[in-house]
Structure formats: structure tokens, C-alpha cells
Amino acid sequence: MNDPNIESDKRTSPSRFFAVQTSAIASNGQTSTTAIPKIEVFGVENFAAYIRKINDLITRQYQTGEPQYIPTIAQSLSEEVPVAAMPVPEAYSYYDRTSKADAPNWSDKITAASLQPYFIYNSIVHARLVAPTPLLIVHGTRDTALLPEYAQQAYDAAISPKELIWIETHNHIELYDHDPYVSEACRQIVSWLARYVTP
Numbered sequence: 001m002n003d004p005n006i007e008s009d010k011r012t013s014p015s016r017f018f019a020v021q022t023s024a025i026a027s028n029g030q031t032s033t034t035a036i037p038k039i040e041v042f043g044v045e046n047f048a049a050y051i052r053k054i055n056d057l058i059t060r061q062y063q064t065g066e067p068q069y070i071p072t073i074a075q076s077l078s079e080e081v082p083v084a085a086m087p088v089p090e091a092y093s094y095y096d097r098t099s100k101a102d103a104p105n106w107s108d109k110i111t112a113a114s115l116q117p118y119f120i121y122n123s124i125v126h127a128r129l130v131a132p133t134p135l136l137i138v139h140g141t142r143d144t145a146l147l148p149e150y151a152q153q154a155y156d157a158a159i160s161p162k163e164l165i166w167i168e169t170h171n172h173i174e175l176y177d178h179d180p181y182v183s184e185a186c187r188q189i190v191s192w193l194a195r196y197v198t199p
């Protein structure tokens with residue numbers, strides 16, 4: 001979806017970025033970055049229980065001074081794995097595969113406290129702050145990790161010049177490294193940058 005004001009509202013400022021592009025939108029409180037559990041998927045009770053477990057681990061870290069680690073990925077939450085940063089099969093499949101093939105030093109654990117910034121960040125509230133810098137949002141049409149409706153809400157909240165481009169996807173990770181999704185996203189981004197960033 002293109003904004004009709006995008007050509008007529010070009011602005012640049014030497015004290016700011018010339019352009020901002022994002023390929024995924026997160027807005028927490030209701031959802032969260034990457035595949036971290038969210039209310040829409042887990043339900044209110046399960047999400048609240050998940051947050052309680054995270055808070056308990058963070059409290060323990062503050063009390064003891066010892067970092068409290070959790071798995072970065074898991075197929076799902078269970079009694080054996082009560083907390084993980086990304087407890088969904090899609091994230092597990094991608095990061096397990098790519099860590100073995102491409103990133104052997106990637107850590108399969110993070111501190112529980114690392115999740116705090118994810119739960120407080122809200123891109124919808126901050127979208128207006130990008131202006132007058134041009135904003136491009138590229139997002140997949142189907143995504144249970146970063147919900148498309150939040151990309152639309154961030155776009156709606158932003159001030160022109162802005163543009164929202166939808167890539168027809170089936171899941172979140174297709175925009176990571178799968179063609180034709182990545183090629184189409186890159187084509188759109190390069191075209192957009194050519195309009196706003198000049199050598």
C-alpha cells in the first residue's frame with residue numbers, strides 16, 4: 001500500500017537519518033518481538049504465567065547477582081522447558097538449522113533479563129517520532145511472530161512520508177533467507193532508497 005503523499009513530501013535534514021526502513025514491526029504489551037510468546041497466541045492466563053516465570057528469574061538474578069539463563073529456542077513450553085525466549089516450532093527450526101550451518105558460536109541461551117526490553121518496546125507509539133525522515137515498512141502478509149496488523153497500525157500512526165509494502169508470505173522466517181520473498185523485499189527496498197537517499 002503506497003502513500004499518495006510520498007513523492008510530494010520529501011524532506012531531508014543533516015541532523016537526522018535520511019531514511020528509515022524496517023522489515024518487521026513489533027509492538028509489545030499486546031505482542032512481542034520475534035517469536036516470544038504473546039497474548040494472542042498463548043491466551044491471557046498462559047501469557048501471565050509466562051511473564052511471572054520471567055519476573056521470578058529476574059528477581060532471583062537481582063537477589064543473588066547470578067545471571068539467570070533460559071533457552072533461546074524451544075519447540076514449545078513444557079514442564080522440562082517452562083521458559084524460553086522463542087518457544088515455537090518455526091523459530092526452533094530456523095535457529096537450530098542456521099546455528100549449526102552458519103553460526104556455530106550462536107548461543108542457545110540468553111539471560112531472562114534480556115527479555116525486559118522486548119516487553120516494554122512499542123513501535124506503534126514511537127512511529128510518529130520517525131518524521132520527517134521517510135519511513136518504509138516491509139512486512140509479510142502472514143506472520144504469527146510479528147503480527148501484520150501491528151505493521152498496519154505502525155504505518156497508520158506514522159507521519160508522511162511513509163510507505164508500507166506487503167510481501168505475500170506464509171510465515172515469519174520466509175523473509176529471513178527464502179526466495180522469492182527476500183529478493184522481492186530487497187527489490188522494493190532498493191527502489192525506495194533510490195528515491196530518498198542520493199549519493
